[in-house]
Amino acid sequence: MATTIQLQPETKSRLDTLKTHPRESYDETLNRIMDAFFDPEPLSEEILQEIEESIADMRAGIRGRPFEDYVRERGI
DSSP states (O other): OOOOOOOOHHHHHHHHHTOSSTTOOHHHHHHHHHHHHOOSSOOOHHHHHHHHHHHHHHHHTSSOOOHHHHHHHHTO
8 A cells, every 4th residue: 555745845855866776666765775774683781881881991091092193103
């Protein structure tokens, strides 16, 4: 069953630019975008804890280094 949604002209134009080919339907385009955007498998508590610890380490200067040092070392 098809349905109709209302879009602002600017939104439709943006959606048109996201099509992989001119004949791709809006349904296909939106499903492709949603599949890429949403991760059906949430992060585990263990992984979330590791992320929090890593962020705390970086803020404390234990892990990581300034981006400027990285650039300077590579002559970028």
